[in-house]
Amino acid sequence: MPELPEVETVTQSVKKHLLGNNFDSIQxxxxxxxxxxxxxxxxxxxxxxxxxxxxxxxxxxxxxxxSVFLCVHLRMTGKLYAxxxxxKDKKHISLxxxxxxxxxxxxxxxxxxxxYMFDNLDFLDNKLGIEPLSEGFSENWILNQIxxxxxxxxxxxxxxxxxxxxxxxxxxxxxxxAKIHPxxxxxxxxxxxxxxxxxxxxxxxxxxxxxxxxxxxxYTYDFSYVGNYALKLNVFGKEGKKCPRCFSxxxxxxxxxxxxxxxxxxxxKR
DNA sequence: AGTATTCCCTGTTCGC
DNA sequence: TGCGAACAGGGAATAC
Ligand SMILES: [Zn+2]
Numbered sequence: 216m217p218e219l220p221e222v223e224t225v226t227q228s229v230k231k232h233l234l235g236n237n238f239d240s241i242q243x244x245x246x247x248x249x250x251x252x253x254x255x256x257x258x259x260x261x262x263x264x265x266x267x268x269x270x271x272x273x274x275x276x277x278x279x280x281x282s283v284f285l286c287v288h289l290r291m292t293g294k295l296y297a298x299x300x301x302x303k304d305k306k307h308i309s310l311x312x313x314x315x316x317x318x319x320x321x322x323x324x325x326x327x328x329x330x331y332m333f334d335n336l337d338f339l340d341n342k343l344g345i346e347p348l349s350e351g352f353s354e355n356w357i358l359n360q361i362x363x364x365x366x367x368x369x370x371x372x373x374x375x376x377x378x379x380x381x382x383x384x385x386x387x388x389x390x391x392x393a394k395i396h397p398x399x400x401x402x403x404x405x406x407x408x409x410x411x412x413x414x415x416x417x418x419x420x421x422x423x424x425x426x427x428x429x430x431x432x433x434y435t436y437d438f439s440y441v442g443n444y445a446l447k448l449n450v451f452g453k454e455g456k457k458c459p460r461c462f463s464x465x466x467x468x469x470x471x472x473x474x475x476x477x478x479x480x481x482x483x484k485r
Numbered sequence: 486a487g488t489a490t491t492c493c494c495t496g497t498t499c500g501c
Numbered sequence: 502t503g504c505g506a507a508c509a510g511g512g513a514a515t516a517c
Contacts, residue, residue: 216510247493274511290511292495307495325494327511366487375512382510431510432497451510472489474508 216434217289219274219347219380220423221442225295226276228437229319230269232297233278237263238312238319245309245326252332260332261285272336273343273379286331286339287321293328295321296438324433343379347416352378357413361401368404369397370471372416381416384429384451387476389415391450396484397470397477403485422447450476 241257243249260283268279278285287295298318301311312319345352364371371377372386390397392415393408423429428442435441449459454467454476463480
């Protein structure tokens with residue numbers, strides 16, 4: 216469910232509750248949620264330690280301690296929020312942590328979400344590609360990098376080791392913006408379109424962050440707020456509707472096993 | 486190197 | 502209405 220704008224929104228919403236505080240305990244209801252550590256590791260390395268910073272990296276939420284990092288990936292249905300109590304009628308709380316008189320709750324219907332503990336961020340640095348909202352995501356960078364790959368464009372945008380943070384919604388929206396067919400090969404895209412793709416990626420991500428992300432069904436932040444970038448979508452979920460640019464009917468297909476929406480007139484395969 | 490398939494899970498929507 | 506299939510903002514592990 217959550218992509219870069221949603222993860223950024225969630226990160227900022229929990230940050231104010233975490234900074235300068237510390238976790239006293241953890242209760243784990245779904246054991247697989249702790250991907251690479253145990254409760255004893257939490258007790259030894261995190262419990263009682265000051266939270267120095269909280270930020271987003273790709274689609275991960277990174278909670279920084281003096282000598283360890285706690286990272287959270289929401290995957291499809293994960294929700295991370297601060298609460299004053301644990302509601303008994305919630306069926307899908309995978310885990311929660313206590314922080315003073317509050318709770319940091321991880322609720323996750325599909326149970327794909329994961330917590331990671333790292334001594335440093337080498338693992339994520341090696342796994343994740345460039346941050347699309349960083350200065351390094353320059354015109355030269357994307358021109359050089361796309362030429363070196365021979366990939367279906369949509370698959371390439373979803374590849375977190377290429378550009379991190381883009382997911383299914385923003386891949387479709389950025390490709391529509393740049394008039395690129397999702398199955399076009401990356402080696403055959405014109406320079407002009409590559410530069411437009413960069414602009415489109417930055418535009419859709421930034422505008423979505425401004426609006427708190429996109430809520431289709433599950434995603435909320437701060438317990439119950441929805442993101443309203445859904446109002447600004449041009450192709451995602453718009454199959455059967457008219458392209459806002461040329462009025463052709465938007466098509467939905469599958470690319471890289473994911474639902475993919477595009478305009479058959481604006482986005483010609485090359 | 487790049488692509489397709491399957492799996493991890495539960496809930497909702499769709500088609501007959 | 503019922504019931505199974507298909508589908509869902511992600512990603513890892515396979516097999517070609
Ligand atoms: Zn169009």
